[in-house]
Amino acid sequence: MEWNVNSGDANLSTDDVLYPAKFESVIAVSAIDYNNIAPVWSADGAKIELAAPGVNIYSTWLNGGYANESGTSMAAPFVSGVAALIKSNNLSMTPQEIRNTLDYNAIDLGDIGRDKIYGFGLVQAAG
Structure with missing residues (x-):
């Protein structure tokens, strides 16, 4: 693949994501909770x-353990995984x-259409 998935936490009210999420080849991902609400620390921007x-x-956590964690570092792998499923279903894509x-298959959240908090919406493995 020619792109990757990334974003950043600790949004400092800049209304923009930071590098590397800012690169055109990167899919910038925001984090949401179980109510589909973006926490205040999740990155946002156009x-x-x-x-x-x-x-x-x-x-997974240190020393072979497990823990509950929060952040866009937890969100980005969901998008990477769905991208891998799509690719595995059609290797020529x-x-x-x-x-x-x-x-196209994301569930729109927030303002209608693409917005600065959720982008196109919640990533979906089915579509």
Whole structure:
């Protein structure tokens, strides 16, 4: 693939994401909770493309353990995983076609259409 998935926490009211999420080749992801609400620390801005679960995610931790963690670092893997599922279903798809599929199938949250908090919406594995 020619792009990756990333975003950043600790939004300092800049109304923009930071690098590397700012690069055109990157899908910028915001985190949402189980109510589909973006926490105050999640990145936002015009570059946000998709939202994914990123609050209280049970994940691997130090020394072979597990812990509940929150952040866009928890959200971005959901988008990467769905992108991988799309690619595995059609190996001839280009990165841009996969990106378009992700955006098109997202569940719109917040303002109608793309917005600075949720982008195109909640990433979906089915569509």
